[in-house]
Amino acid sequence: MSDDKGNKKGGERTLKTRVKTAKGRRLSSTLWLQRQLNDPYVQRARKEGYRGRAAYKLIEIDDRFQILRPGGRIVDLGCAPGGWCQVAVARVNADGSRAGKPKGFVLGIDLQEVEPIAGAELMQLDFLSDGADDAVRGRLDGPADAVLSDMAAAASGHKRTDHLKIMALAEAAAEFAFEVLAPGGAFVAKVLQGGTENQLLAVLKQRFDKVQHFKPPSSRKDSSEMFVVATGFRPGRGVGDDERSGDNGDGHSPPDGEGWSPV
Numbered sequence: 329m330s331d332d333k334g335n336k337k338g339g340e341r342t343l344k345t346r347v348k349t350a351k352g353r354r355l356s357s358t359l360w361l362q363r364q365l366n367d368p369y370v371q372r373a374r375k376e377g378y379r380g381r382a383a384y385k386l387i388e389i390d391d392r393f394q395i396l397r398p399g400g401r402i403v404d405l406g407c408a409p410g411g412w413c414q415v416a417v418a419r420v421n422a423d424g425s426r427a428g429k430p431k432g433f434v435l436g437i438d439l440q441e442v443e444p445i446a447g448a449e450l451m452q453l454d455f456l457s458d459g460a461d462d463a464v465r466g467r468l469d470g471p472a473d474a475v476l477s478d479m480a481a482a483a484s485g486h487k488r489t490d491h492l493k494i495m496a497l498a499e500a501a502a503e504f505a506f507e508v509l510a511p512g513g514a515f516v517a518k519v520l521q522g523g524t525e526n527q528l529l530a531v532l533k534q535r536f537d538k539v540q541h542f543k544p545p546s547s548r549k550d551s552s553e554m555f556v557v558a559t560g561f562r563p564g565r566g567v568g569d570d571e572r573s574g575d576n577g578d579g580h581s582p583p584d585g586e587g588w589s590p591v
C-alpha cells in the first residue's frame with residue numbers, strides 16, 4: 329500500500345517519490361530553468377533572434393577559422409532547432425540579403441522537424457539510417473565548402489555510451505564530408521573531451537591540411553563537449569599518403585591560443 333506521494337506504508341519509500349519545487353516542477357527542471365535564465369548566451373540569443381545559445385558556438389568557431397564565406401555551400405548536420413543554420417545563412421549570404429555578395433546555400437538536416445528558416449533548405453531524417461547520405465547528397469546537388477555536425481544523441485548519463493554514440497555520429501559526418509567536400513573545404517564536428525577517437529583523427533589528418541580541437545567560449549565549462557575542426561580538404565587522398573604542408577609534421581598544427589588543444 330502506498331500513500332498519495334508514492335511512499336509505502338511503514339516508512340519504505342518507492343522510486344515514485346519526486347522532489348517537487350515551485351509550480352510542481354522537479355528539482356532538476358528548476359535547476360535547468362535557473363541556469364537558462366541566468367545564462368548570458370541564452371539572453372543574448374533571445375535578444376538577437378537566434379533559436380538557441382548553440383548559435384554562438386558556430387559564431388565563435390567561424391570567427392576563429394573563417395569557414396563561412398559569402399557564396400559558400402554548407403551542410404549542417406543535426407541542425408534543430410536551427411541556430412547554426414541561422415548563422416550559416418547570414419554568413420554565406422544564402423538568403424541573398426547582402427547585395428553585391430555571392431549567394432550561398434545552406435542545407436540543414438535533423439531527426440526532428442525544424443521550423444522553416446529563410447534562406448535554408450531543411451531535411452528531416454536520421455543521418456545514421458541506410459541511404460541517408462545519398463539522400464542528402466542528392467539534395468546538395470554539387471560539392472560543399474563545409475560540412476558541419478553538431479549532432480548529439482540525447483545524453484544517457486552513461487559516459488562511455490554517450491561517448492560512443494557521439495563518435496558514431498562524428499564518424500558518419502566525416503565519411504559524408506569526404507564524399508562531398510570541395511578542395512580546400514572544411515569539416516567541423518562535435519566530439520567529447522578526451523578528444524576525437526584516434527582512428528577518426530588519423531583519417532582526418534590524412535585528408536585535411538590542419539586538424540585541431542576547439543572549445544568555443546560559449547560551450548559550457550561543465551560540459552565535456554568540444555569540436556574537431558579540420559580545414560584544407562585534400563580530395564582523393566587516403567590514409568597512407570603522407571605528404572604534409574604547413575603543419576608540425578604530424579598532421580596538425582600546434583595550439584595557438586586559448587581554447588585550442590592538441591589532438
Ligand SMILES: C[S@@+](CC[C@H](N)C(=O)[O-])C[C@H]1O[C@@H](n2cnc3c(N)ncnc32)[C@H](O)[C@@H]1O
Pocket residue numbers: 379380382383405406407408409410411412413437438439440453454455456478479480481482497
Ligand atoms: C545540440 S543539437 C543541435 C543544435 C543546433 N546546432 C542548433 O544550433 O540549433 C543536436 C541535434 O542533433 C540531432 N541528431 C542527433 N542524432 C541525429 C541523427 N542520427 N540524425 C540527424 N540528427 C540527429 C538531434 O535531433 C538534435 O537536434
